Amino acid sequence: MAVVQLDKICKRYGGAGPVAVDDVDITIGDGEFMVLLGPSGCGKSTTLRMIAGLEEISSGTLSIDGRIVNHVPAKDRDIAMVFQSYALYPHMTVAENLSFGLKRRRVPAVEIERRVRDAADILGLSSLLERKPHALSGGQRQRVALGRAMVREPMVFLFDEPLSNLDAALRVNTRNELIRQHHRLASTMIYVTHDQVEAMTMGTRICVMNGGKVAQIGAPLDVYWQPADTFVARFLGAPPMNLFTLPVASDGERIGGESVGGPLSRWSEAARGPYVGREAIFGVRAEDLHLSAAAAEGDGGRIRGRVFAVEPLGAETLLAIETEGGVECTARLPRDVTARPGELVELHFAASAGYLFDKATGKAIPADAAVGGVAGRPVLGTMQ
Amino acid sequence: MQAHRQMPRLFGRGALALVIGAYTVYTLGPFLWLATMSVRNTGEISADHYAWPNPWRWEQFRVAWVDSDFATYFWNSALVVVTAVAVVTLVGAAAAHALARYRFRGNRVIYGILFSSIIFPPQITLISLYQILVDYNLYNSLLGLTLVYISLQLPLTVYLLEGFFARIPQDLFDAAKMDGYGDIEIFRRIVLPIGMPAIATTLILNFIQLWNEFLFAVVLITDPEKRTLPIGIRAFMGDHFQDIGMIAAGVMISVIPVILAYAFFSEKLIRGMTAGAVK
Numbered sequence: 001m002a003v004v005q006l007d008k009i010c011k012r013y014g015g016a017g018p019v020a021v022d023d024v025d026i027t028i029g030d031g032e033f034m035v036l037l038g039p040s041g042c043g044k045s046t047t048l049r050m051i052a053g054l055e056e057i058s059s060g061t062l063s064i065d066g067r068i069v070n071h072v073p074a075k076d077r078d079i080a081m082v083f084q085s086y087a088l089y090p091h092m093t094v095a096e097n098l099s100f101g102l103k104r105r106r107v108p109a110v111e112i113e114r115r116v117r118d119a120a121d122i123l124g125l126s127s128l129l130e131r132k133p134h135a136l137s138g139g140q141r142q143r144v145a146l147g148r149a150m151v152r153e154p155m156v157f158l159f160d161e162p163l164s165n166l167d168a169a170l171r172v173n174t175r176n177e178l179i180r181q182h183h184r185l186a187s188t189m190i191y192v193t194h195d196q197v198e199a200m201t202m203g204t205r206i207c208v209m210n211g212g213k214v215a216q217i218g219a220p221l222d223v224y225w226q227p228a229d230t231f232v233a234r235f236l237g238a239p240p241m242n243l244f245t246l247p248v249a250s251d252g253e254r255i256g257g258e259s260v261g262g263p264l265s266r267w268s269e270a271a272r273g274p275y276v277g278r279e280a281i282f283g284v285r286a287e288d289l290h291l292s293a294a295a296a297e298g299d300g301g302r303i304r305g306r307v308f309a310v311e312p313l314g315a316e317t318l319l320a321i322e323t324e325g326g327v328e329c330t331a332r333l334p335r336d337v338t339a340r341p342g343e344l345v346e347l348h349f350a351a352s353a354g355y356l357f358d359k360a361t362g363k364a365i366p367a368d369a370a371v372g373g374v375a376g377r378p379v380l381g382t383m384q
Numbered sequence: 385m386q387a388h389r390q391m392p393r394l395f396g397r398g399a400l401a402l403v404i405g406a407y408t409v410y411t412l413g414p415f416l417w418l419a420t421m422s423v424r425n426t427g428e429i430s431a432d433h434y435a436w437p438n439p440w441r442w443e444q445f446r447v448a449w450v451d452s453d454f455a456t457y458f459w460n461s462a463l464v465v466v467t468a469v470a471v472v473t474l475v476g477a478a479a480a481h482a483l484a485r486y487r488f489r490g491n492r493v494i495y496g497i498l499f500s501s502i503i504f505p506p507q508i509t510l511i512s513l514y515q516i517l518v519d520y521n522l523y524n525s526l527l528g529l530t531l532v533y534i535s536l537q538l539p540l541t542v543y544l545l546e547g548f549f550a551r552i553p554q555d556l557f558d559a560a561k562m563d564g565y566g567d568i569e570i571f572r573r574i575v576l577p578i579g580m581p582a583i584a585t586t587l588i589l590n591f592i593q594l595w596n597e598f599l600f601a602v603v604l605i606t607d608p609e610k611r612t613l614p615i616g617i618r619a620f621m622g623d624h625f626q627d628i629g630m631i632a633a634g635v636m637i638s639v640i641p642v643i644l645a646y647a648f649f650s651e652k653l654i655r656g657m658t659a660g661a662v663k
Binding site (some may be wrong): 036049052053054073074075079081083084085086087090091104105148152228291361 | 566
């Protein structure tokens, strides 16, 4: 177990080349499960590889338990990593794969055998120890990869999108298995993924990355309900948050107009003051949209538009509409929705469901903590 | 209905068997003919080229091996070829691994130079190699011939292995690094075992090519005691008389190691030739 601290870490390719990771500051606590989340090319895997020692750090300081490890080789960092491709040695049996790292570290044979047996028992690999990787299913390979990291008993576990090669059902099982192992081992784990469901369900905290920078760090629900900017708001949530660029009324109490608009009662006069008479970005999540004003708890806003897609998912239905201004908006509605493509509908939302972002910077404008939010949802601006 | 559907399949298989059979006769026929000639003397062969051996003159092999110094030629060939192939395989694999795995300045330039040496016929280097060997007192020596063989086969070996090694996923190297292994250990414990099908392929191709190599051997070796097998067989050919029976016996002796090498490595050779992505 260990504390991993990234202090102004940068990764530049070829000296003055493109910056892959830019000034990243993250502190990962002892026993924490930190998820690095972001789209392809956001720098999350590069950050992980720098922690692993597989990429050189261009500038900044990386320390593990207070010891600076920038120039410590990967093998001496006491870190184990599970790769996206599993990276099992194809010419070795499962048992040999599991023990390969221990043999190099001159762990006594009896101890190696014990650790391999224990890991195999825990992960259900006991009957597969003499098989080679090509004779294993995807899920079994994934478990061997996890076992290979576990037998090392490292200070830090790193995971580089380890579930992305599994089918949907197996992914859920393995996700739960990983959560269970984290609780059992109580080790520091850093997990890279582009899948927000994995991030939300597994992480103690999430670090959302964009363009090589940290966009936001926080507990999964904090990040979901209190996105720091429009990128995080769109990236977390399926469907993503609906965003509209709208004018703020001259009295500052409302945003938008007849077609799309709502009250800004959650924001104090001081908070919305700079935006009076100017445009700002207004956001509302798909699950906060309702077909009836009553369901939206009244006193809210509305979005009017023409339905262009109805996606029944069984438990619920996604309704996609296009507003008069040509902006697409999706609502997550009950399964009994009867709307048809081409129909004109009005979606309603509560005043507490709105988000406000600065148009120029995309940064969230914190709401007034004194004004209540939707049940179970923290209020913007109260995030630690 | 089912029988109706099976008819074209049976016909297809029959046609395939016919083609394979014809090709086998086409390729194996001359070899069998040579094998029969190796146990007949030249007089018998002249009388009837295709007759069945009667009697079977096994002593021709003894004559070739003992009286015609084939034992010496054989061991000369074995020494030169085994050494050259061993060095080419080891150095070639290491070089291919370095070119495939490490990013360093000049990587592609070196690769380009190696590739360019493949596309030119090796015969154009004959005169310069001759001069170099003379200058370094390596002319007419097995060591000199071994070095020439290494230089002849190394570029193609590196080229073939580089292509295979480049397909080994980077994650395997990273995983081995995380497991605590250094570059040389990774080469020995990961690259060599995983690359074995490709290495076996180059090994057997190099062995066959060098075992049968004639031109460089005949130019660079003059001492009868340093002859390799292909030159030894040439000794049965005079200006006015060719001892066909003995030539056939000599060829049979020289061909045995090639058959053994192929039999031993053929499975890996085929796997190497058909290797897809390394998983």
